[in-house]
Amino acid sequence: MKVLVIPEDPTLDQYILKPIAEALFRDLGRKARIDVLQDPHLSGVDEALSQKVLADIVTENPMVDLFLVMVDRDCNRMKNVECAAEREAEHPRRLVACLAVEEVEVWMLALHREELSGRWPEVRSDCDPKERYAEPFLREKGWLTEVGKGRKHAMRELPTRWSSLLSVCPELAELRDRLQSLLAASSS
Structure with a gap:
């Protein structure tokens, strides 16, 4: 199965999203080739959830079995939840x-939540956790000069913390369940 992850910006997000997508399919017991969209290079959630942009991506990638849009909710300031639902309905x-x-x-911070300056519920509910928690955490660890500004290094904990990640980030557990249902329906 070929899976194309569509981020709002692959520059740094790829180092978080690809390992998570790989873990999802491993958890589901499904072999999948996971790629992160690089071309076109999207810059922002408005592009990643654009009806035209996504339609073009789907059309231009006929060999891809599943497109997985993984973007920020951003406190739903731009109605990302509604836009995402509309895009899914357009490409059932x-x-x-x-x-x-x-x-x-x-999701990256969830793997290191015991080391964070804030309490986990505060981190989860903050509308700008990248600036308030992720960047200071990566700086404190000395990882900002590494690949993906430290994101690749921070994601090394994923294999041993996968179940924990699903328990504290329910949107990922829900995604796993949705994918399981989708894959079961397509194989029957």
């Missing part, structure tokens, strides 16, 4: 969206 069984509460960096 081919496109699934998962909105990170509130940014994809929170």
